[in-house]
Amino acid sequence: MKVCMFHLMPYRDLPADFERRYNSAYIDPMWFDVADSDKVGQYYNATLDEMLYAAKAGLHGLCTNQHHQNVYGFMANPSIMGAVLARQTNGQNVAIIQLGSTLPSTTPPTRIAEEYAMLDCVSGGRLVAGFPTGLPADATISNGVIPVEQRERFREALALVIKAWSARDVFAWNGRHYQLGMVNLWPRPIQQPHPPIWIPGSGISSTAEYVVGQDHCFCHLSYYGAKNAEQVSDRYWELVARKGRDDNPYRFSFLQLIGVGETDAEAEDLYAEHAEYFFHKLLYTPTYYQAIPGCLEYEALVQSLRHNPRASINLRELKAKDLFDRGFVVVGSPKTVREQLLDGIKRLRMGHLLALLHFGSMPTALCKNNIDLFAREVLPYLADLWDDRYEDRWWPERLKAKRPAAALAAAS
Amino acid sequence: MAAPEVRRLSLWQDRIQTEVEISGCGRPLVYLHGPWGLASDRAFVAGLADDHTVYAPKFPGTTHGNPDAVHALDNWFDLIVYHGELFDRLELSAPAVVGHSFGGLLAAEFAASAPKSVGRLVLIDPVGLWRDDAPVKNWMILSDKVRRPSLFADADGEAARRFFDVPSDPAERIDTLAQFIWAQACSGKFVWPIADRGFSRHAHRIASPTLIVWGTADGIIAPTYAQEFARRIADARVELIEQAGHLPHLERPETVTKVVRAFLGG
Numbered sequence: 155m156k157v158c159m160f161h162l163m164p165y166r167d168l169p170a171d172f173e174r175r176y177n178s179a180y181i182d183p184m185w186f187d188v189a190d191s192d193k194v195g196q197y198y199n200a201t202l203d204e205m206l207y208a209a210k211a212g213l214h215g216l217c218t219n220q221h222h223q224n225v226y227g228f229m230a231n232p233s234i235m236g237a238v239l240a241r242q243t244n245g246q247n248v249a250i251i252q253l254g255s256t257l258p259s260t261t262p263p264t265r266i267a268e269e270y271a272m273l274d275c276v277s278g279g280r281l282v283a284g285f286p287t288g289l290p291a292d293a294t295i296s297n298g299v300i301p302v303e304q305r306e307r308f309r310e311a312l313a314l315v316i317k318a319w320s321a322r323d324v325f326a327w328n329g330r331h332y333q334l335g336m337v338n339l340w341p342r343p344i345q346q347p348h349p350p351i352w353i354p355g356s357g358i359s360s361t362a363e364y365v366v367g368q369d370h371c372f373c374h375l376s377y378y379g380a381k382n383a384e385q386v387s388d389r390y391w392e393l394v395a396r397k398g399r400d401d402n403p404y405r406f407s408f409l410q411l412i413g414v415g416e417t418d419a420e421a422e423d424l425y426a427e428h429a430e431y432f433f434h435k436l437l438y439t440p441t442y443y444q445a446i447p448g449c450l451e452y453e454a455l456v457q458s459l460r461h462n463p464r465a466s467i468n469l470r471e472l473k474a475k476d477l478f479d480r481g482f483v484v485v486g487s488p489k490t491v492r493e494q495l496l497d498g499i500k501r502l503r504m505g506h507l508l509a510l511l512h513f514g515s516m517p518t519a520l521c522k523n524n525i526d527l528f529a530r531e532v533l534p535y536l537a538d539l540w541d542d543r544y545e546d547r548w549w550p551e552r553l554k555a556k557r558p559a560a561a562l563a564a565a566s
Numbered sequence: 567m568a569a570p571e572v573r574r575l576s577l578w579q580d581r582i583q584t585e586v587e588i589s590g591c592g593r594p595l596v597y598l599h600g601p602w603g604l605a606s607d608r609a610f611v612a613g614l615a616d617d618h619t620v621y622a623p624k625f626p627g628t629t630h631g632n633p634d635a636v637h638a639l640d641n642w643f644d645l646i647v648y649h650g651e652l653f654d655r656l657e658l659s660a661p662a663v664v665g666h667s668f669g670g671l672l673a674a675e676f677a678a679s680a681p682k683s684v685g686r687l688v689l690i691d692p693v694g695l696w697r698d699d700a701p702v703k704n705w706m707i708l709s710d711k712v713r714r715p716s717l718f719a720d721a722d723g724e725a726a727r728r729f730f731d732v733p734s735d736p737a738e739r740i741d742t743l744a745q746f747i748w749a750q751a752c753s754g755k756f757v758w759p760i761a762d763r764g765f766s767r768h769a770h771r772i773a774s775p776t777l778i779v780w781g782t783a784d785g786i787i788a789p790t791y792a793q794e795f796a797r798r799i800a801d802a803r804v805e806l807i808e809q810a811g812h813l814p815h816l817e818r819p820e821t822v823t824k825v826v827r828a829f830l831g832g
Contacts (some may be wrong), residue, residue, distance in 0.1 A: 295759070300754070448751030532784075
């Protein structure tokens with residue numbers, strides 16, 4: 155079992171009346187009305203500090219991500235964050251998980267192939283190459299990608315990136331969306347033919363089918379907790395079986411908000427305001443910015459109209475207690491958190507737990523406290539899961555040897 | 567009104583299956599629907615069929631059972647060449663062409679690319695031009711609160727109610743909603759995120775007498791655009807429709823049918 159620190163880099167000091175002023179965390183909030191560049195400079199640095207702290211505490215990987223024009227997370231270029239993390243963790247047994255740069259909105263996509271290859275070289279072969287298709291609002295509104303083309307652009311771009319990483323000759327790419335006459339990438343990643351590939355998906359699109367077909371790792375980045383993801387994971391594992399793939403849990407990653415305290419009561423008290431801040435202010439995005447016509451292929455669209463369990467939930471009506479009781483956030487004493495996580499991990503068969511140990515308005519001191527307690531009291535009980543029977547084929551090779559990979563690069 | 571004949575054509579090296587609804591008799595007229603599909607326009611089309619043979623093709627991807635047809639066309643050039651093939655297959659020679667909204671832009675671009683292929687041209691609240699001082703709303707990402715009054719002069723009126731109505735039967739409801747959303751996805755491919763793909767550079771090629779119809783309460787693309795189109799097309803005139811929004815042919819069908827038929831010489 156691998157447990158990785160995930161961070162969104164949100165705006166931590168939104169005004170109390172943000173919900174009344176804006177109906178969306180995306181697109182609508184005006185920078186000069188609610189944000190401050192000096193503060194944001196502090197957030198970026200705090201985010202890096204918190205992630206590096208998690209690496210030192212023993213988490214197995216550090217996950218960055220790309221979002222635009224919103225208050226809930228704005229690592230607009232995750233490679234910039236990843237570069238700092240790669241450099242600062244050299245010598246440590248920790249993966250740099252870019253989850254990651256969005257291919258459909260980057261032209262040409264070889265730009266991402268280069269950035270990822272740089273990160274793999276700087277980190278000494280510790281990169282996990284994540285390729286999200288991008289949230290609809292990010293890809294289509296912020297970056298102008300044509301909704302109905304988002305997925306086909308993604309697939310073509312990924313094929314181009316993989317070829318560019320390992321091709322032995324200069325080649326021409328005459329694609330539908332990308333045409334490059336002479337591709338000969340510098341640098342190439344240390345990990346050949348390519349670093350492990352992780353692909354996030356929502357579970358109702360055709361992405362899961364594609365990921366299993368390509369034998370990559372599928373990441374279900376839900377904010378609604380393992381308790382509410384059983385239908386998606388069941389469908390995923392059925393798909394895995396149908397496609398003749400093995401039941402290796404490492405082909406499935408899952409994100410979970412987690413808050414650990416000394417006792418259940420203390421934890422609930424500590425994290426309540428930050429959970430409400432996350433779900434009321436940061437995550438609130440209306441349907442018209444999410445369900446953009448064309449972002450779901452036709453079959454997935456029909457499926458989503460048939461069954462969308464979250465459609466009827468108004469997040470802003472839920473109090474912290476509801477968020478905890480429903481399992482959106484796993485909160486409690488180390489024992490409570492261990493038990494709830496173990497239940498979810500086994501039920502969903504997840505090999506990589508992506509722990510959102512910072513969420514909402516959480517200050518750095520509380521985040522580090524959360525990381526400390528989690529790493530000391532929870533992580534040791536999870537880490538040995540699965541390893542007696544399964545190999546993590548979606549993890550950097552040099553980190554499997556339990557030796558600091560980058561020492562190789564640093565020593566030479 | 568008599569049900570139209572539904573002709574199913576296989577085009578574009580068999581990668582696009584499309585239905586064409588054919589009704590009426592008389593001189594040929596092609597009707598190109600807007601971003602929300604053909605379904606809501608059928609009553610208006612029937613009105614035109616009183617004195618024309620109306621051909622109403624469904625936009626690629628919006629024919630039942632063939633949603634992926636939208637992926638067979640990459641760009642406007644493909645789209646125009648495709649419609650050339652469609653007109654040829656229907657054995658149409660310089661028909662009148664009437665288009666609404668996105669379909670209006672399609673009609674105008676087709677007329678500009680092949681000036682002798684269109685007899686008379688009617689553009690109903692077409693998109694395709696852009697002014698920074700009067701930005702066109704992206705109809706694909708509007709909240710319900712904004713969308714209804716943008717599309718209709720009377721947001722609570724009968725036309726608006728019919729337009730957004732969904733069947734009570736669950737399966738039919740899903741099918742109706744899916745078609746409504748997917749039709750926007752298919753047309754949106756060619757105008758996302760801004761419906762200005764260079765028509766202003768092509769407009770001078772239009773040789774057809776052209777009628778521009780506009781709802782005075784259009785909240786998607788302001789009526790001021792009627793003159794923007796008119797001044798770029800050599801032989802064009804404008805008819806403004808009072809108490810109508812972006813879909814004047816649904817909100818004031820009798821008036822729009824009357825001015826269109828008068829223009830076409832019905």
